[in-house]
Amino acid sequence: MTTYWMIQVDEGTVEEISQDFVHRGNRAQHRLPANRMTMEPLAGDPVVLWRKGSGVKAGAVALGFIAEVVEAFHARNYRETRQEKDTLRRSVNMVVTHLFTEDPVLRVELKEDPRFADFTMFKRGGAQVANPWELEKEQFEAITERMPDATQPGFPFVKYKINVEGLFEADGTLAALEQFKTMVRERDYERMGMEIRSADTPADAEADSILEPQTRPDSLIARLVMWDTEVLALSPTHAFLNAVRKMKKAGDSLTExxxxxxxxEQYEPESTGV
Known part of the structure; x- marks a missing residue:
């Protein structure tokens, strides 16, 4: 049985998560407080990220899932640098799948929804209780129904073609294939190239998104290994995230x-005399 959660954080934490999501997508895990010991979140549970505040600031700003439940030393507010007085507190590592900080689902809207009529957090002083908050399935749906169209879990998906490639200095094809599988399994973005285009985009048109490798082999002769696959996604960014998940599952199961x-053959630029 699925349990749904809400975790409230301050505006600074939301900003940090937003910046991380823009640059790294769901490759990042965000450690959030979950020290309310009567609650038992589990890996895989859906979670709503709630931004604290008053008026039009307070509301749901992201959706994701719990990747891991951990215990670590934290200051009480979970953000300050560790000090001697810190204690071992329970946390969850959240992976963000949908981010809508610019168009949040506001508390003022949800308070009018009968599905939140008895929600303690919305009552006077209720928000002072420790994280996490358990949501009824209907309450979770009340939030997702109000999410911006393009971020809704049920929004129509588009098929994207993904080309993943790696360039390796390797002694033979099999060695290059093994290096490619290691790159995919470890999601080594320093060596990886990725091209994303919607299925109806002409092959000679510019790709929707390109990930350029940061490192290349020094040898003049190298082997380029390519993997073509497809994913369903809401946008090129979402396609990238889904491709990352697909790569993680594929890993060593990839064959020739x-x-x-x-x-x-890599060509070195010609040197110019002075």
Missing amino acids: RDLRVIEF
């Missing part, structure tokens, strides 16, 4: 039949 290998 799934991949293409091309021997590639």
